[in-house]
Amino acid sequence: MKRLSLVLAVLAVAATFAAGCGGGGESGPTELASVAPADAPVFLDLTIQPQGRMKNNLENLALTVGAVRDPGERLMFEIERMISEHGEPFRFEKDVLPWLGGEAGLFLENYSGEEFEGYGAAIQVTDEEKAREFVDKQLEAGDETSKDGSYEGVDFKVQAEDGTTIGVFDDLVVFAEDEAIFKSMVDASNGESLGEAEAYAKATEKLPSESEANVYVDIGRLIKEAGKGIDAETKLFLDSIGVEPNEATAVASLVPGHQLVELVVSSNISGENPPSGDASELLDSFPANSLAAFASTEFGKRFEEGIDQLNERGISGQVPPHTLKKGLKEAGIDLESIAGSIGDVGGYVVGHNQRNLRGALVLNTDTPQQAKNTVSNIGLFLRSAGTPGVTAVNGAVSGFSIRSPELGPRPIVIVAKGSRIAIGYGLAAALSAFKPAAETLAEFAPYRAAGEVLGKTPISVFVNGPEALELAISMGLVKHEFGKGHPWPYLHKISYLALGAEASGDRTTARLIVGLSYEAVE
Numbered sequence: 001m002k003r004l005s006l007v008l009a010v011l012a013v014a015a016t017f018a019a020g021c022g023g024g025g026e027s028g029p030t031e032l033a034s035v036a037p038a039d040a041p042v043f044l045d046l047t048i049q050p051q052g053r054m055k056n057n058l059e060n061l062a063l064t065v066g067a068v069r070d071p072g073e074r075l076m077f078e079i080e081r082m083i084s085e086h087g088e089p090f091r092f093e094k095d096v097l098p099w100l101g102g103e104a105g106l107f108l109e110n111y112s113g114e115e116f117e118g119y120g121a122a123i124q125v126t127d128e129e130k131a132r133e134f135v136d137k138q139l140e141a142g143d144e145t146s147k148d149g150s151y152e153g154v155d156f157k158v159q160a161e162d163g164t165t166i167g168v169f170d171d172l173v174v175f176a177e178d179e180a181i182f183k184s185m186v187d188a189s190n191g192e193s194l195g196e197a198e199a200y201a202k203a204t205e206k207l208p209s210e211s212e213a214n215v216y217v218d219i220g221r222l223i224k225e226a227g228k229g230i231d232a233e234t235k236l237f238l239d240s241i242g243v244e245p246n247e248a249t250a251v252a253s254l255v256p257g258h259q260l261v262e263l264v265v266s267s268n269i270s271g272e273n274p275p276s277g278d279a280s281e282l283l284d285s286f287p288a289n290s291l292a293a294f295a296s297t298e299f300g301k302r303f304e305e306g307i308d309q310l311n312e313r314g315i316s317g318q319v320p321p322h323t324l325k326k327g328l329k330e331a332g333i334d335l336e337s338i339a340g341s342i343g344d345v346g347g348y349v350v351g352h353n354q355r356n357l358r359g360a361l362v363l364n365t366d367t368p369q370q371a372k373n374t375v376s377n378i379g380l381f382l383r384s385a386g387t388p389g390v391t392a393v394n395g396a397v398s399g400f401s402i403r404s405p406e407l408g409p410r411p412i413v414i415v416a417k418g419s420r421i422a423i424g425y426g427l428a429a430a431l432s433a434f435k436p437a438a439e440t441l442a443e444f445a446p447y448r449a450a451g452e453v454l455g456k457t458p459i460s461v462f463v464n465g466p467e468a469l470e471l472a473i474s475m476g477l478v479k480h481e482f483g484k485g486h487p488w489p490y491l492h493k494i495s496y497l498a499l500g501a502e503a504s505g506d507r508t509t510a511r512l513i514v515g516l517s518y519e520a521v522e
Contacts, residue, residue, distance in 0.1 A: 032105030033195035033216075035122050035174055035185040040107040040194050041221040042116070046213045048123070049102040054210050057256040064259060064516050065493055095137075099130035101171070107194065109181075113226035120176040120185050125168065132168050149179065154186050203249040203507075208264050211253035219248040219269065245269070260453060263512040278458035279344040280451070282364060284442035286348040290359075291467035293441060295346030295460055299363070304339035328381065338377050341370040342421075352467070353474035360424040360433040371416040375399045378414060397422075397431065446515060450498035453513050457500040465494035465515070493517060 032045050050058055062068040076092045084090045101124025108116040125131040135157070139146055145160040156167030158179050165182035166175040170189050176182035194200050200216060207214055223245060250267035277297030286293045307325065314321035325335055342363050349359035365371040379400045382390055389403040389411070399415030410426035417434045424430030441447045441462060451459055469491050472478040478491060495515040502509055 031195065032103055032122055032124070032172075033107075033200060034193045035170065035172060035189045036105070036107040036120065036194035037109065037184050037188050038192045038194050038197045039218075039221060040109050041111055041218040041225060042108040043105065043194055043200070043216045044107075044213065045103060045105045047102060047211075048104050049100065050212065051102075054212065054256060057210075057258055058212070060258060061256055061261065061516070065490060095134060099125045099127040099134060101125050111222050111225040118177050118181055120174070120181050122172040122174045122185075125171055125173055128168050128171060131173050135166055135168065135173065151183050152186050152190060156182055199247070199249050203251045203266065203268075206266070206509075207251065208253050208255045208262075211255045211264070213254045215252045217250045217252075219250060219267075220246040257453070259516050261514045261516070262453070263514075264509060265512075266507050266509040268506045268508075279346060279460065280458045282344045282346045282362065283459060283462065284440060285437070286346065286441050287350055287437040288439035288441055288444040288447070289467070290348040290350050290441065290462070290464065291352075291471055292463045293346065293348035293461070295344060297344050297458075299345035300339045300342035303342065304336060307335050307339060328384075334377065335381075338374050341365045341374045352470050357471075358425070358429040358432065360422045360429050362433050363421040363423075365419045365421065368416075368418050371419050371421050372398055375414055375416040375421055393427070397434070401427070446496040447498075449515060450496055450513055453515075454498065454500040454511060457502045457509075457511055459498055459500045461497075461499035463497040465491075465496050469494070 033043055036043055047054065080090050080092055103124045104122065106119060106121040108119050110117040139157065139159075146157040147160065149156050149158060149165075154167055154169045156165050156179075158165045163178040164175060165177075165179045166173070167182065167186075168174070169186070174182065174185055176185060188194070194216075199218065203216060204214070248267065248269040250265060250269065253264040253266075255262040255264060279295035279297040283293055283295035311324040312321060314324065319327070328335055342365060344364045345362065347359060347361040349357060351357035351359075363371075363374075365374060375398065379390060379392075382400075382402070387402065389401075391401050391403070391411075393399045393401055393413060393415055397415040397417045399413065399421075401411040401413045403411040407425075412423065412425060413427050413430040414421070414423045415430050416422075420434065422430045422433035424433065446464065447459075447462055450462060469478065472491075493516050495517040496513075498513045498515070500511050500513075
């Protein structure tokens with residue numbers, strides 16, 4: 001790799017820790033996006049000189065995950081060693097800090113469906129003259145031949161071997177894959193840029209204040225550039241729920257916290273009426289020893305939307321369009337009634353290995369009669385569809401079981417008791433959904449910690465890190481070993497994973513929390 005290209009690439013990533021003692025600068029994704037073309041489908045911005053709480057959090061995470069007490073010093077040493085191997089001695093504090101700013105940005109373009117062809121990047125500077133001196137020095141140190149050029153008053157250099165083009169303007173070191181892309185970045189800075197695009201502005205207007213990195217994706221443009229489009233049936237379904245993929249965007253933000261890492265994803269892909277509500281009360285009631293649990297609200301409403309869509313388009317070769325609901329109703333099965341009776345839905349899994357795994361899917365209804373009728377309707381539907389192995393279950397619960405060789409030694413059991421419906425693998429698993437847990441997730445400290453981090457965002461998924469890791473080890477997915485290539489020492493640090501989501505306007509924001517614990521690995 002070219003010396004200067006190596007230097008800039010390393011700075012844009014590794015300086016996150018190593019440059020924390022510098023002066024930085026005040027910038028942000030919109031400013032960096034001012035040199036990205038307006039139609040760039042992917043844009044990444046990265047804070048390379050974190051300050052204050054963000055810097056402290058990053059250093060704390062380095063200690064927690066990697067047992068590194070001074071990541072800045074170690075990374076600075078590695079940067080100097082790596083770059084010095086490709087030319088003259090390099091000193092970070094002397095050669096870089098006097099001009100390095102606080103942010104870096106990168107855009108990708110021309111997506112073929114498999115890869116991108118073309119990129120441009122920028123690093124904020126606090127002193128353009130010193131930055132130019134640095135660029136010239138690195139080119140000379142690397143014995144790299146280049147040609148000089150100028151465009152719209154901006155001077156640049158083109159490396160002869162690979163065409164990488166580099167220049168300094170607008171308080172940025174700007175480099176691109178080739179001269180044409182560099183010129184498009186100059187044009188963007190003088191006219192329409194991604195930073196001024198309405199879709200980008202709307203998608204990034206509520207970025208987390210302490211995000212270390214943000215990635216903006218124009219989903220519609222990627223679909224267009226890939227040239228494959230969306231098949232007619234998928235397009236019809238998306239239209240029915242108000243989703244216009246050609247106008248969809250998403251932004252993912254990485255936020256370092258105290259003993260945790262948060263990934264925030266915001267998108268308008270969920271359509272005109274994104275899911276809302278809070279099903280955490282159901283999730284709270286599941287056993288505290290669940291290795292994984294989830295809960296979702298408005299399940300009946302989404303089920304009904306899916307049935308309406310299936311009724312409208314029919315089932316190829318089996319059910320003509322606009323006849324499914326009518327035909328089932330004539331057979332005594334009212335799908336609208338089933339959907340209308342179902343509220344929140346959730347599920348949990350407990351166990352440490354494949355032999356003792358058990359769990360249940362739980363659906364809440366408004367009344368015991370609704371629960372009983374819904375299970376009866378589902379059983380009637382399965383029998384009318386010719387499903388083999390359906391047997392009634394009576395006693396303290398009412399419902400049915402389904403046996404088949406494909407399901408293994410135990411049946412799928414669907415039963416109702418009170419206003420709750422449970423679906424489990426085996427009768428014991430299904431019945432466990434009706435028994436009050438000795439300790440619930442609501443009383444479990446890591447679960448409560450996750451809820452405190454999410455705040456007003458309803459929690460919808462929880463994974464117990466140690467329990468899930470024990471299962472993964474028992475299944476041979478992870479080895480209990482140290483050394484290069486073994487993830488166990490790092491996975492061991494995960495206390496929990498929690499996911500929550502909320503809707504605002506036409507955008508839905510999901511927050512994934514990875515809680516970490518600082519414990520000695522034995």
